[in-house]
Amino acid sequence: MAALKVASNFSKISMAPWYKTVMMCRPKFFDVRHRFLNAHMDMRIAVKKNLALTQWENAYKTLLANNIKVDLLEPHPDLPDMVFTANAGIVHGNKAVVSSFGAVPRQPETHYHIPFFKERGFEVINPIDDGVEIEGCGDFMPTHNGENFFVAYGFRSSFKAYAYLKDVLSLPKDRLHHMKLMDPYFYHIDTALMSLTHGHLMYYPGAFDKESEEKILDVGGDKTIAIGKEDAMDFACNSVNFEESGEHIIVGNKFSDILKDKLTNFGYKVIETPYQQFLLAGGSIRCSVLDIGKSDEMAS
DSSP, rough: OOOOOOOTTTGOOSSOSSSEEEEEOTTTTOOOTTTTTHHHOOOOOOOOOOHHHHHHHHHHHHHHTEEEEEEOOOOTTTTTTTTTTGSSSSEEETTTEOOOOGGGGGGGEEEEHHHHHHHHEEEEEEGGGGTBBOGGGEEEEEEEEESSEEEESSSOTTTTHHHHHHHHHTGGGGEEEEEBOOOOSSSSGGGGGEEETTTEHHHHHEGBBBHHHHHHHHGGGGEEEEHHHHHHHTTTTSOEEEEEEEEEEEEEEEOOHHHHHHHHHHEEEEEEEOOOHHHHTTTTTTGGGGGETTTTOOOO
């Protein structure tokens, strides 16, 4: 079995072929400036900016060490939330649906997302042209095998994003699930639901209405993992998961011992890379990473 490559071993970053390509943005201008853009942003605790940069670099280098290719988006001084690239758009095949932000302070980010996708050959689709608010993969989640898709609404994306994405991405209605978020601390679906490479769905029940939870249970079946509020508030579901050299790796901020043991027993390698400074803005590692292609599609 291949040795697990962790953030502390930067000198041994693998030169093997990349597994996949992701989009990230260095948090050069990251800060919490917008009071209650989500429920985590109460602004009582100042961001330690040097620590934030160190935490981001650790996560970034951990992905590189495990054969994830990272394409960087240039940060801009007036846009402190650009680090959260999962909200930049939805990549499906050769199409990139850029975000039409419901959060007003983030709306100018799309100006920089569009050329990023166009330069990489994607057909760019802009929901703003149809008056639809959808905040990228913050509120859109495919299962790892690409057979089911979840679209969320309730806080930041609009109810009609479901029908819009079904049409523009030609998604199957019987495997496209409309999800209602109920807890303002879990304002995007990627804060409360995670699809894992062994086929599990990990989720926090308190984030969803009853009907939405039933959809998760129906899709996940006996591979559904419900987590408690402590792990949820540590953004356990907002982790990055991938398979590399036969290992199923989860990179996240923090996991309780109980959850870590459970995931290990299910065959996952868990890497903790502390990301607490970004939790002050309501995001963790998954919020900072957008999948934009497999290695055979976007080879280094």
